[in-house]
Amino acid sequence: MPLREYQMQSADLEVTDKMKQDFEDAGYILVRNLLKNKELAKVKEALETNDAIIKHAYSMSDGQEGMTKMCLWSHPGNDVTGMVGRCEKVVGTCEKLLGGEVYHYHTKLMMKEAKTGGRHLWHQDYGYWYRNGCLFPDMMTVFIAIDKSYKGNGCLEILEGSQKCGRIEHGFVAAQQGADLERVKELEKKLEHLYVEMEPGDALFFHSNLLHTSSANNSPDRRWAFLCAYNRASNNPVLKHHHPQYTPLTKVPNSAIADCQNITDTEGKEFLNPAEDKTIKLDSK
Numbered sequence: 001m002p003l004r005e006y007q008m009q010s011a012d013l014e015v016t017d018k019m020k021q022d023f024e025d026a027g028y029i030l031v032r033n034l035l036k037n038k039e040l041a042k043v044k045e046a047l048e049t050n051d052a053i054i055k056h057a058y059s060m061s062d063g064q065e066g067m068t069k070m071c072l073w074s075h076p077g078n079d080v081t082g083m084v085g086r087c088e089k090v091v092g093t094c095e096k097l098l099g100g101e102v103y104h105y106h107t108k109l110m111m112k113e114a115k116t117g118g119r120h121l122w123h124q125d126y127g128y129w130y131r132n133g134c135l136f137p138d139m140m141t142v143f144i145a146i147d148k149s150y151k152g153n154g155c156l157e158i159l160e161g162s163q164k165c166g167r168i169e170h171g172f173v174a175a176q177q178g179a180d181l182e183r184v185k186e187l188e189k190k191l192e193h194l195y196v197e198m199e200p201g202d203a204l205f206f207h208s209n210l211l212h213t214s215s216a217n218n219s220p221d222r223r224w225a226f227l228c229a230y231n232r233a234s235n236n237p238v239l240k241h242h243h244p245q246y247t248p249l250t251k252v253p254n255s256a257i258a259d260c261q262n263i264t265d266t267e268g269k270e271f272l273n274p275a276e277d278k279t280i281k282l283d284s285k
């Protein structure tokens, strides 16, 4: 079955009824070229050269040979990566897909390095966000490819339509939380298992109950991805935890990404100290 995919036709992304229906039915939409080359180049420069991002990155074992390396922050901030997390084509699209105002729940850079990048177990993001006191799964992620992402370097894999089965029990495997595999196995017999191969700048908008996974990166090619997560404003978590409570988000026009001159000032982002995240287990090595 082909992926539910769309092309950016202009500088703005029009969210059509068909896109909303695909999100409702399949749990995702893929938007090719969400970031234009010039925008992507600026974001890449920020991610690769910003000392704060490098300093706050941490690694966890994937329970096999691989290491999952990431850097996570609470608020988008005013640098070019923040412009992506606040722009209309990202935030406005999530609001239309989730049906109401959203706020920034966190952003993370997933650094799946060549040869060493770890796997991600089958999971639903709401599998663990649930434990943060988010009462409804009115939450989603925008996964933006920074590098080419293909089967060989551990692209994202999804079970199309799995958001419809509700939240599945999750348990720890090494540092990560994974969904009950017996259940996933049964769902795999009924649902399409799709590999989401992406070019740099492509973006997958997906629901928090969509089952997804990715393999270790045994290839010589780095696979970095930039993930912005959003929660509906109406779904303010009832527990204080390591991600923010409702914080109004100041949206910016799409042009703000290309116009932004701030590559290095990460003031206000509030990087996560992984020791405070109770939904992962840090590697003791």
Ligand SMILES: O=C(O)CCC(=O)C(=O)O
Binding pocket: 110, 120, 125, 154, 155, 156, 212, 213, 214, 225, 227
């Ligand atoms: O980067 C990946 O392959 C998956 C990341 C992911 O699933 C997550 O952070 O929840």
